[in-house]
Amino acid sequence: MYEKGIYGAFTKDDLIVVHELGFDAVFTEATHDLVNSAKDLGIRVYHTIWSFKTNDVRQGVVNAEGEKLLWLGHSGCPNNVHVRRGLLSKVEYIMATLDVDGVVLDGIRFPSPGGGFREYFSCFCNYCRSKAKVMSFDIDEVRRVMFSILRRGLATSAGLLNALERLSSWLEFRCRCIAEVVDSIRELTREYGRELGAAIFTPSLSLLVGQAYETFSKLDFIQPMVYHRGKGVACINYEIGILAEELCKILGLEESQVLSFIYRLLNYEALKPPLKIQDLISKGLPHEVIMKEVSLATRLASVDRLSPIVFIRGENAQVIEKISYRLKELGIHSLTAFSYSRQLLPQLKVLRL
Numbered sequence: 001m002y003e004k005g006i007y008g009a010f011t012k013d014d015l016i017v018v019h020e021l022g023f024d025a026v027f028t029e030a031t032h033d034l035v036n037s038a039k040d041l042g043i044r045v046y047h048t049i050w051s052f053k054t055n056d057v058r059q060g061v062v063n064a065e066g067e068k069l070l071w072l073g074h075s076g077c078p079n080n081v082h083v084r085r086g087l088l089s090k091v092e093y094i095m096a097t098l099d100v101d102g103v104v105l106d107g108i109r110f111p112s113p114g115g116g117f118r119e120y121f122s123c124f125c126n127y128c129r130s131k132a133k134v135m136s137f138d139i140d141e142v143r144r145v146m147f148s149i150l151r152r153g154l155a156t157s158a159g160l161l162n163a164l165e166r167l168s169s170w171l172e173f174r175c176r177c178i179a180e181v182v183d184s185i186r187e188l189t190r191e192y193g194r195e196l197g198a199a200i201f202t203p204s205l206s207l208l209v210g211q212a213y214e215t216f217s218k219l220d221f222i223q224p225m226v227y228h229r230g231k232g233v234a235c236i237n238y239e240i241g242i243l244a245e246e247l248c249k250i251l252g253l254e255e256s257q258v259l260s261f262i263y264r265l266l267n268y269e270a271l272k273p274p275l276k277i278q279d280l281i282s283k284g285l286p287h288e289v290i291m292k293e294v295s296l297a298t299r300l301a302s303v304d305r306l307s308p309i310v311f312i313r314g315e316n317a318q319v320i321e322k323i324s325y326r327l328k329e330l331g332i333h334s335l336t337a338f339s340y341s342r343q344l345l346p347q348l349k350v351l352r353l
């Protein structure tokens with residue numbers, strides 16, 4: 001297991017810089033030259049793979065309204081056999097052709113709330129439906145509930161309870177499907193004697209996208225994306241912001257009410273997070289959220305395999321130093337930075353355990 005890793009695209013000179021800053025692992029789209037230069041410096045190289053990438057809309061997800069789409073514009077259904085085959089052959093190709101230390105799975109999940117409910121309320125394709133049948137989940141009923149929520153909202157509390165019950169079985173189904181994919185890749189990387197890691201959603205949100213921490217505990221390392229600020233999917237503030245926006249529509253409530261409710265569920269209230277969606281998305285959450293999430297992760301997975309990814313962009317060096325110190329107090333002994341840039345050298349210098 002590495003101690004200090006960093007995501008990015010690196011030149012030979014960049015590798016020298018990160019080596020001097022004490023980083024011992026890089027996460028990137030590896031090439032022969034990069035692997036060779038990194039090895040000379042004693043830096044480990046992990047190839048990152050966006051798991052369900054495809055350009056073919058036929059391999060996309062089917063949402064509750066019956067539309068077929070590629071989530072995030074470039075990803076297919078995790079249960080589609082062609083998509084799964086594509087991932088396995090990509091992993092195998094990397095291991096057969098590059099002397100990397102391992103691979104890291106990114107996007108190893110179903111669509112998230114951050115993509116909006118049009119993407120999130122999926123997938124009901126034929127592959128998912130037949131898999132659900134085998135696993136004894138009634139996802140046709142889930143689809144009916146979602147369709148009704150989208151069209152008519154959640155008017156009565158009885159409707160809400162029924163919906164929650166259906167949604168929780170749907171979340172469990174998605175977790176089991178992702179576990180199946182992870183297990184098949186684990187087997188493959190073992191054959192090649194390489195490490196396997198995954199960048200996964202923060203523990204408070206991971207079940208929403210089909211990622212149970214127990215599934216990933218079998219891997220060599222887990223990188224919880226504890227991004228407290230950022231303007232895209234997987235960032236905690238962004239995911240909560242879009243989720244709140246969508247819930248406002250179906251519940252007919254004010255955004256401050258919905259946000260307060262979500263913060264109460266996540267135990268964020270005492271941190272006084274923003275009560276306006278726009279502020280939450282543009283300014284982010286207080287950095288204390290990172291410690292809350294990492295502490296939760298240590299209860300769900302072995303600390304020896306955890307390497308939280310700290311989002312250093314837009315955060316000043318003093319705060320990064322404080323975060324590093326607090327993570328050390330939580331018993332964390334590996335960290336990963338997102339992501340490399342020469343402009344971020346002050347932040348990278350103080351990121352240490």
Ligand SMILES: [Zn+2]
Nearest residue numbers: 077123125128
């Ligand atoms: Zn599907």
